[in-house]
């Protein structure tokens with residue numbers, strides 16, 4: 001060692017001694033963040049009786065909030081921070097240790113104050129924020145519990161009875177589930193019910209809609225972010241949906257929209273129950289039951305190469321199909337009655353009933369948006385109608401306008417030019433709206449989203465009998 005280096009080294013040693021003397025705890029780790037030394041004051045603070053209990057262990061396994069690994073990774077000190085340990089808070093300082101060539105060979109951490117009296121104003125602000133965070137987290141945790149059980153699945157059709165039976169059987173296993181069904185058929189309701197009937201019922205139910213999150217954020221949303229993964233951003237770790245659902249159930253809604261690169265990572269979690277948070281190379285283990293749901297034709301996506309075949313088979317262990325509402329018309333009556341009851345109890349207004357014609361109208365519709373659309377229609381009708389009974393005439397204006405006719409000119413007149421096809425679709429939509437409103441122009445115009453005078457013009461142009 002050169003003379004200047006030996007002077008530097010002895011200066012460092014004495015500085016280190018002073019620091020250790022004035023602080024209330026000190027610890028040092030090697031380049032892999034394993035504890036190589038801890039002083040007796042820090043052991044007392046942490047309640048460690050023998051240093052052999054902790055030497056050689058990953059510091060995070062002893063002090064979960066430690067950021068010494070982050071200091072090693074970045075090579076930069078964190079001069080002042082508040083670190084939580086159990087229910088206490090310490091003011092800490094962390095420094096990287098370099099060798100003579102400047103390479104990081106470890107890090108050292110000091111507890112500057114364990115009694116935060118010295119920093120009272122700052123700490124009271126911090127604690128207030130911490131309290132707010134805790135109450136926000138408690139609300140989130142409550143939201144993470146399933147609200148529905150199998151008893152909440154309304155319907156009296158054979159299909160719904162079979163579905164409930166299947167849900168009970170599926171709840172007894174812990175293999176992945178794949179729920180298929182059109183939009184609004186009740187896939188999430190079914191997923192919650194399966195969770196509520198399973199042994200995991202006390203653990204979280206977490207739902208994530210894959211289609212609603214931009215591709216670039218999906219990985220972080222799923223697997224979380226390790227501290228310091230993004231430069232300049234919040235250096236604290238954030239939990240992903242897998243970690244939040246640990247011990248419970250994770251619903252991956254609209255799984256068909258998952259990008260291929262993430263599909264590979266999901267497959268690994270399904271096979272090994274482990275993953276790496278973004279920006280970390282430590283593996284996290286979880287125990288999560290996966291329920292995937294989609295309104296897409298997943299088999300077709302496998303054929304065209306946009307969905308991994310191996311993932312499809314891994315998810316398709318317990319498949320369950322929720323039938324569309326038009327295939328179980330027997331459910332329309334109990335569902336409508338149930339929705340009218342919930343609408344009345346929420347609004348505090350008198351319960352409305354549906355008469356025979358009203359029910360017949362609801363049962364004659366194809367409901368492309370399924371149960372959700374039926375519920376929305378009844379909500380709108382209740383809001384706009386003052387009488388205690390909902391008739392066909394009062395419901396009709398609030399029925400969804402749809403181009404989904406079995407004899408749609410889009411499919412039948414394929415040889416027509418585009419303007420002729422558009423005109424044909426328009427004619428069809430107008431006559432259908434008039435049919436549904438019993439020939440009444442104002443509700444038909446509302447349903448079509450045009451003014452009454454525009455509707456009169458179009459009736460004339462298309463030579464419809466208005």
Ligand SMILES: Nc1ncnc2c1ncn2[C@@H]1O[C@H](COP(=O)(O)OP(=O)(O)OP(=O)(O)O)[C@@H](O)[C@H]1O
Pocket residue numbers: 152153154155181182183184185186187188189190253295335371372375
């Ligand atoms: N059988 C049912 N009994 C009671 N409510 C139902 C039933 N089916 C669906 N619903 C209600 O209809 C609405 C839509 O259901 P849900 O969100 O579960 O459908 P989904 O298939 O997951 O829809 P999407 O494909 O759009 O995600 C919810 O308010 C749900 O509570």
